[in-house]
Amino acid sequence: MEQTSASVPADVTRRPDGRTYLSIDAWASDVFVTTAREAVSRLPRPAFTLVDEEDADGLSLWESVGFAEHRREAVFVITPQPSPPSGVTVEPFGATDPDRLTTLYDRVRDEVDAELGWHRMPTELVDPRTSLDASHYAVATRNGQDVGLVRVTGRDRQPRIGLVAVLRSERRRGVGTALIAFALDALYRRGVDSAIAEVDEGNNPALGLASRFEAMRRGGLVELVCR
Structure with missing residues (x-):
């Protein structure tokens, strides 16, 4: 301060x-x-x-x-729970070996940086220099290979889906849907029936994923920058 x-x-x-x-x-x-x-x-x-x-x-x-406008985030409330597609397995939160999780996270970040740019993602609260907290992550696998992950924080009060990421080679195959469905089901079993997710309004694939879950928009945020 x-x-x-x-x-x-x-x-x-x-x-x-x-x-x-x-x-x-x-x-x-x-x-x-x-x-x-x-x-x-x-x-x-x-x-x-x-x-x-x-x-x-x-x-x-x-x-x-x-300061000038840099980007906008839409805030959604997500509740439905569609079934995961065939062929995708999601490991429970905290079940993935930390080294595997770090390897997948680094691959995801490198791909996002090369495409959309990590600065377009919701503000990252994870320190990339330290080990990731596996308890916040569930990992999707296909044929024994790690292909995507979801991060959920605040699960006891206000659950927040802070990151859903799928490797480029596995996109448009239902992995993102499976990850969100799994996260929502895990929350439901804990007595929570919805989660918050912030989505960059310039990220059309993420907006499309939210629409599959009939997510309800509940306001938004404007990020401004002074250079």
């Missing part, structure tokens, strides 16, 4: 994936602008912030201090 001369908190969070996020807790616009400009002057670039898509005043204030 950083403090400005106006004693208004400027909360700076440096995420494990390298992105720096700024938030300002100020109601008065002049105080916000003064605080934000001072905080931004001290930050490495690029710096990011997230604003609710309905907060027009907030968006305007951030833009006035040099």
Whole structure:
């Protein structure tokens, strides 16, 4: 937490994936602008912030201090549970060997970086330099090969499907559907009947996957960047 001369908190969070996020807790616009400009002057670039898509005043204030829209995320509530397709097996959360999980995760990330770009993914809270927490991941296999994964956090309160990723060679074969269906079923067995998922509005395959589950849009977020 950083403090400005106006004693208004400027909360700076440096995420494990390298992105720096700024938030300002100020109601008065002049105080916000003064605080934000001072905080931004001290930050490495690029710096990011997230604003609710309905907060027009907030968006305007951030833009006035040099931030510009970078991308948008739609927030969905997902509840249906279609059956996994034939030929796909999903290992339970926490069951995959950490070395296998890390290998698959690295392959997925490399492919995403080469295509869509990892910066288009929801903000990553996983430190790629450390071991992944296998308890948050379920892994899909086909013919003994790891082909995709899903990450779910907050399973006891507000479950969040933070990542669904399938290797390029296995896409459009129902693996993503199987992973989400498995995650929802696991949550249902714990007494939870829905999950939240944020989807980049420029990621058409992910939006299509959400639509297969009749996901209900429940607002959205705008990510802004100051370069």
